[in-house]
Amino acid sequence: MHSLHEFVERHPKLFVLSGAGISTASGIPCYRDREGQRTGRAPILLKDFLGSDYARRRYWARSLIGWPVVAGAQPNAAHHAVRALAARSRVHRLVTQNVDGLHTRAGNPDVIELHGNIGRVRCMSCGEPHTRANVQRMLEALNPDFIGHVAPDLPDGDAHIEDLDFESFDIPGCTRCGGVLKPDVVFFGESVPRELVQDAARSLESADAMLVLGSSLMVYSGFRFCEWAVKSGKPIAAVNIGKTRADALLALKVEAPCSEALGALIEQLDARVI
Numbered sequence: 001m002h003s004l005h006e007f008v009e010r011h012p013k014l015f016v017l018s019g020a021g022i023s024t025a026s027g028i029p030c031y032r033d034r035e036g037q038r039t040g041r042a043p044i045l046l047k048d049f050l051g052s053d054y055a056r057r058r059y060w061a062r063s064l065i066g067w068p069v070v071a072g073a074q075p076n077a078a079h080h081a082v083r084a085l086a087a088r089s090r091v092h093r094l095v096t097q098n099v100d101g102l103h104t105r106a107g108n109p110d111v112i113e114l115h116g117n118i119g120r121v122r123c124m125s126c127g128e129p130h131t132r133a134n135v136q137r138m139l140e141a142l143n144p145d146f147i148g149h150v151a152p153d154l155p156d157g158d159a160h161i162e163d164l165d166f167e168s169f170d171i172p173g174c175t176r177c178g179g180v181l182k183p184d185v186v187f188f189g190e191s192v193p194r195e196l197v198q199d200a201a202r203s204l205e206s207a208d209a210m211l212v213l214g215s216s217l218m219v220y221s222g223f224r225f226c227e228w229a230v231k232s233g234k235p236i237a238a239v240n241i242g243k244t245r246a247d248a249l250l251a252l253k254v255e256a257p258c259s260e261a262l263g264a265l266i267e268q269l270d271a272r273v274i
Contacts, residue, residue, distance in 0.1 A: 011209030019215025066159030075106035081262035093203035116185035125179025
């Protein structure tokens with residue numbers, strides 16, 4: 001913890017990248033274990049969602065059951081600590097791989113959500129935006145027999161359930177044009193919007209160091225920022241329990257819960273001011 005404090009004191013303009021590990025204390029499961037290996041079923045691929053009516057029915061049925069976990073999640077101490085770090089002018093830019101929206105709800109302004117936000121839904125035909133809460137009400141109205149099922153929680157509002165008749169599940173269409181609705185998130189096999197990557201890259205260029213919070217960095221959309229940081233001579237610190245893809249690139253690694261490490265950091269920064 002002392003080393004993390006020294007790192008932040010030396011590099012006050014931090015490019016902060018967060019991952020699923022920062023939200024586990026809010027009750028949202030991770031995709032990966034301590035070794036960085038994916039746990040459970042692989043997430044749905046974009047080509048399957050777009051190309052298969054059955055895959056869409058299955059996705060939305062599981063989402064109907066799993067969505068309340070994300071909808072009811074609250075920012076935890078780590079999210080609030082990042083906000084406190086920003087309030088002390090230590091965060092140059094906050095970028096997250098998470099789609100839960102908890103950084104914004106904790107009061108962090110201008111967050112770059114690389115992979116989108118699960119609380120939004122868009123029509124694939126006309127682009128009409130919908131809130132996920134409204135889509136949930138439509139799903140429940142069309143499928144009352146699916147309400148109340150209990151299943152193990154999976155990341156991003158999914159639920160581990162396979163013994164339902166997905167063929168009988170009704171999916172609502174866009175209220176404007178009747179088109180296919182898709183969560184406003186980046187599915188596997190889908191590219192992160194270029195403008196978000198460019199915005200984040202510009203922020204990294206003008207930062208003086210990078211701080212990774214709760215990410216194994218196994219997905220390239222996050223790992224590439226570590227590559228770019230090293231190439232431009234910017235040191236990287238990481239707070240993460242378990243292996244990361246960037247371990248060999250790190251100047252500092254703290255293996256502790258994000259809330260514990262960041263809480264101690266805030267206390268040390270405030271003690272230095274006093």
